Amino acid sequence: ASGKCSPKLSKGKMAVPKAMVALRHVKSVMVRFCPFQTNVETTRTFLQHVNSKKARASNINCIVTTDVRHDGSEPVVDIMFADGDRLIIKGANLTAAEMLSAFNSRCIAKDLKVEEKTKKKSA
Amino acid sequence: MAAAALCCRGPCRTGWLPTLQIVRHAKSVTRHWKAMHFERQKLMALTEYIAPKPAIPEKCITPHIKAIKEENGYAKLLRRQVVETFRDSKMIAVCQHNFTPSEEMLRMKYRLRKHNIHVKFFPNEIVRPYLSVSKYKNLLPLFVGSNLMLASPEIKVKEMLQILKNVPQINLLGACIDNTILSNQGVVNYSKLPAMEITQGQMFWPQSCVDWGRAAAVPMLSTPPPKLKNSESEFSLGC
Numbered sequence: 318a319s320g321k322c323s324p325k326l327s328k329g330k331m332a333v334p335k336a337m338v339a340l341r342h343v344k345s346v347m348v349r350f351c352p353f354q355t356n357v358e359t360t361r362t363f364l365q366h367v368n369s370k371k372a373r374a375s376n377i378n379c380i381v382t383t384d385v386r387h388d389g390s391e392p393v394v395d396i397m398f399a400d401g402d403r404l405i406i407k408g409a410n411l412t413a414a415e416m417l418s419a420f421n422s423r424c425i426a427k428d429l430k431v432e433e434k435t436k437k438k439s440a
Numbered sequence: 441m442a443a444a445a446l447c448c449r450g451p452c453r454t455g456w457l458p459t460l461q462i463v464r465h466a467k468s469v470t471r472h473w474k475a476m477h478f479e480r481q482k483l484m485a486l487t488e489y490i491a492p493k494p495a496i497p498e499k500c501i502t503p504h505i506k507a508i509k510e511e512n513g514y515a516k517l518l519r520r521q522v523v524e525t526f527r528d529s530k531m532i533a534v535c536q537h538n539f540t541p542s543e544e545m546l547r548m549k550y551r552l553r554k555h556n557i558h559v560k561f562f563p564n565e566i567v568r569p570y571l572s573v574s575k576y577k578n579l580l581p582l583f584v585g586s587n588l589m590l591a592s593p594e595i596k597v598k599e600m601l602q603i604l605k606n607v608p609q610i611n612l613l614g615a616c617i618d619n620t621i622l623s624n625q626g627v628v629n630y631s632k633l634p635a636m637e638i639t640q641g642q643m644f645w646p647q648s649c650v651d652w653g654r655a656a657a658v659p660m661l662s663t664p665p666p667k668l669k670n671s672e673s674e675f676s677l678g679c
Contacts, residue, residue, distance in 0.1 A: 352536075352581060352582050352613035352623075353578075353581050353582070353614065357581070357584065358584045358585060361536060361584060361586075362585055365536075365585060365586055368538035368539055368609060369538075369539050373539070381608075383536070383611045385612065385613060385624040386624070387614075387625055387626070
């Protein structure tokens with residue numbers, strides 16, 4: 318049978334809150350993981366959020382690459398921002414919510430910086 | 441006069457005089473519950489029967505019979521489909537499924553279907569219990585998060601990789617090809633291998649000889665050794 322299975326069969330599963338991921342200030346996102354490891358779930362969830370419809374629509378020019386390896390390496394997310402900043406998240410011992418909140422907090426900080434700059438320019 | 445009063449309609453509506461009030465059909469329901477006399481109420485309360493309570497409440501003695509929860513029919517169907525997919529497919533590739541626009545997904549499905557590769561979506565809650573008791577135990581770590589499976593009764597690795605190249609949202613995680621579990625890199629290496637006939641020909645026939653010799657040698661590899669010896673001598677004259 319093709320097509321997604323819509324009935325929810327899982328019960329009591331901890332779900333990541335529907336966090337809005339905005340890639341406005343992001344130049345590129347590189348997600349590296351080894352799928353045969355057991356500590357990869359959160360990184361894969363993060364990748365799913367970064368590749369979501371709204372996230373992709375926020376910045377079409379953002380390059381999201383996935384590096385699937387089989388070398389037992391730890392899952393890593395390497396985010397390069399447009400202003401040259403770099404954020405490396407090692408997802409082995411983090412939850413998806415923590416990874417998303419760390420990423421979003423930096424995006425919000427950059428948003429505020431941009432707003433301040435525009436205010437100064439207009440003033 | 442009396443008849444008009446009994447009817448209680450018409451001119452009587454302007455006002456009711458006590459002397460002209462009708463008696464018949466004044467109230468429709470007359471048998472009301474009448475409250476007991478207060479002393480009788482007290483007596484009834486005092487003499488009320490109180491059943492003796494058992495020493496151990498029944499709840500503690502009788503076992504709580506849990507209703508047998510019937511399995512969801514849809515889950516049964518999906519499980520059956522999972523079993524059939526793993527049984528009938530020689531090539532099963534597991535991919536990470538990120539958001540893909542519907543048009544791209546449709547195009548990908550169409551192109552894969554041309555090579556007899558089917559795209560399957562199964563919930564992890566159905567697949568994981570099956571995998572844990574089957575020979576595909578080592579594929580368990582892949583079934584986490586949002587996945588899709590590409591299943592085919594034939595081994596068409598090259599074609600599958602070519603199609604997946606055009607869909608960056610679908611990331612190949614691993615595959616089980618011909619009862620062998622391969623990683624992403626393993627699948628890529630497998631796709632670069634030459635065909636079986638060419639490999640057999642290279643093994644049997646040296647490179648300096650003509651290609652038609654190799655093609656002719658391939659069926660010989662399936663013959664038993666004593667017969668093979670005679671045919672070898674026939675072919676060695678040609679090389």
